[in-house]
Amino acid sequence: MSDHEFRDFYYHATFGETDMYRVSSTVNHQAQADPSSYMSFTDCLHSSLDYGSLEKAFGLSPSSSEVFSSIEGNNIQTKQEVTGAGDLGNNNNNSEVMTNPNSSISSSSSEAGCEEDSDKSKKDRQPKGSSEDGGESSKKGNKGKKKGEKKQKEPRFAFMTKSEVDHLEDGYRWRKYGQKAVKNSPYPRSYYRCTTQKCTVKKRVERSYQDPSVVITTYEGQHNHPLPTTLRGSAAGLFPPSLFTPSPLSAGPSFPHELFMQMPHHHHMINNQAAGSAGSMFSSESLNPFQQYNHNRHHQVPTADDYGLLQDMVPSRFLKHEP
DNA sequence: CGAGTTTGACCAGCGC
DNA sequence: GCGCTGGTCAAACTCG
Secondary structure, three states, rough: OOOOOOOOEEEEEEEOOOOOOOOHHHOOHHHHHHHHHHHHHHHHHHHHOOOOHHHHOOOOOOOOOOOEEEEEEEEOOOOOOOOOOOOOOOOHHHHHHHHHOOOEEEEOOOOOOOOHHEEEEEEEEOOOOOOOEEEEEEEEOOOOOOOOOOOOOOEEEEEEOOOOOOOOOOOOOEEEEEEOOOOOOOOOEEEEEEOOOOOEEEEEEOOOOOOOOOOEEEOOOOEEEEOOOOOOHHHHHHHOHHHHHOOOOOOOOOHHHHHHHOOHHHHHHHHHHHHHHHHOOOOOOOOOOHHHHOOOOOOOOOOOOHHHHHHOOOOOOHHHOOO
């Protein structure tokens, strides 16, 4: 495969435990000639920059070539027809979406890209601790959560990356705390936690069993701290602080969808998709998921400076044209 | 020696 | 109620 060439892009969003919003967009080579579609892709790509595979995305890693991202949050729904079979994020749907060379924009409601979501979304299975008072009494499995305590649903962002390595470098430091075999998949799922104190961000990494070259990474939560500066230069150095401001919502995007929301073209893309297939998906206030999500925060309108920054941080070939 | 990984065990939720 | 599964804990281990 040609690395550094982003042909297919896919993202999936759920904003809530039950509802799912999902859009997938495929940008083929021809589409790159179209500035708008190409920008859409780039925008989306940026949406995953924060967490995801910076090196991958920008070809800093030798094995990278394609990035598919998804965002999960709450209560946006798109129940469209599942094009493929599977139930898991790794199923055929993904492959279909990812490899479909013809469609410039396609949509699907399959669980592709976020199998965890699917089972997660069924219910909160987060609260584990059973014992109260810190769960000391019972040896393991207690997280110090109370029984009835419902853990707040953290926004999640999942993306798929074609990569040979499972754990993608994203600028943050992660500590692996578990690994589980995944049903219907020969590949285990690894669990990581951000090593920064008081940062509760977690991520799960697994490989698609349908396409072993695809790594599915799911981030959960928002970093409440800046990128570690000690990292091999990539993210912290590549991206302007404004795009990596920690959590404070008004400050700037610390989460990919926040970047997403700052990109005008992503609206464009979403609207395209919505117009095509899901008239009801934004029913509540005729806002798209990101707009709705954005309702509770300061709506930041991308400025010309943003684009300038983009050009600074992203090789121009990814923004406009090939060198 | 500290930080990170591995791995078996434990727990909760869900479906039957 | 039981079994399955996902998610997490934590002791043991590895690595720099």
